[in-house]
Amino acid sequence: MATVEHRENAVTRFAQRIVENVERVIIGKREQIEYLLVALLCQGHVLIEDVPGTGKTMLARALAVSIGLEFKRLQCTPDLLPNDVTGVSIFNQREGRFEFQPGPVFVNVLLADEINRATPRTQSALLEAMQERQVTVEGVTRQLPSPFLVLATQNPVEFEGTFPLPEAQLDRFLMRLPLGYPDEVSEVEMLRNLRKRHPIETLEPVAEADELWALYDQVTDVHVDETLEQYIVGLVAATRSHPDLALGASPRGSIALYKTSQALAALRGRDYVIPEDVRQMAALTLPHRLLVKPESQLRGRTATGIVAEIVERQPLDMGGVR
Structure with a gap:
């Protein structure tokens, strides 16, 4: 197989700016x-998915910023209702009509924190939004x-007061991403960065949402x-x-x-996929879609x-693959 060349393109330049900024x-x-x-x-x-305190929430916020x-x-709790996610119509006495008050799902980046603490009914409120990118409230569909x-x-280690995500909802996640603990050098640097104020408080945008359309x-x-x-197809x-x-x-x-x-190939500066791209992404896109038999779990x-x-x-x- 020929040597894989890495070259800079619009995707890699965009990614480099975002990664360096989030790494602050x-x-x-x-x-x-x-x-x-x-x-x-x-x-x-x-x-x-990972243990508490590994930066899951902060990572999502830093990416959006x-x-x-x-x-x-959206902090998910057992008493969270579907309308708390999608929105609800409230009667405006002055206007004499109902007005729709959008829920937190009407946003570019929604962080559903501890999603497995929400009831199945509330979890299902996210299904249409995640798949169709729309919500239907009181018979009206809104984009x-x-x-x-x-x-x-x-948090995979906490089971008390949680409601495991059903397979139908897990399947709607493109990937499941574990974070893991930082190494000692990174953790020391983190402590130094937090001496005065959290870096997220001074984080500024380094890209615009409009750039994404050309990258897609x-x-x-x-x-x-x-x-x-x-x-x-064979792997799946x-x-x-x-x-x-x-x-x-x-x-x-699939x-x-x-x-x-x-996407990984483009991020690596290539206009073609190589086998390693597939192998690397299989570990993130497939496991959460599988159900292991109980006897095999034992x-x-x-x-x-x-x-x-x-x-x-x-x-x-390998024939024909660059």
Whole structure:
């Protein structure tokens, strides 16, 4: 296979500005920041999952600020109602009519913090918004702003007072992104940055939302060789017949893997996808769509481990791939 060339383009220049700006707030997580940009370029939603205190909320806020997008934070609790998400009509006595008061979902970047603490009824209020980019309240359908990105967080170690996300809603997230603890050097730098005031308070936009429209077209123009298309379908098909899985990835998983591979290639300065792009994004776009059999869970099998195993074993005909 020929040597892969990295060259600067509009996507890489845009990403570099955003990453460097977000890193003023979130230190030592360049790769995770880039993955969020991949989701943004695919117009997809992200489930950020990790233990408390790893910067999930701050990462979402820093990304929105860096691009000059309107940002709102929705703290999910068991008493949160669907109308608290989508909005409600309130009677205006002066005008003598009902007026619709938009909910927090009418925004460019919505942070649904601790989404698994909301009841299933409230969680379902996000389904139409995430998939159709619209909400229907009292029989009236209203379009959401564009771009529209849902960044949801959940703590995998807390189960008391939580409502696990159903497979239908998990499938609507383009990817699931773990953050992990920072290394010691990054954590020391973080402490120094917080001596006086939080860096998020002085963070300024370094890009404009209008730039995204041209970048969307550039990402969708990234070439995916027919061999890699077959490879993507083969990876997803392997999850459907795996003996440790009760549920494999849906066609939405194939689409997610395809689109994110294109976005990652563009972010890396290429106008074509390579096998490593697919392998890298499979670990983020497929595991949360799988359901491991109970008996396999008892043996320590996880969806992430199974996807890694499939990626390692799935054959790839390299002919014709640059």
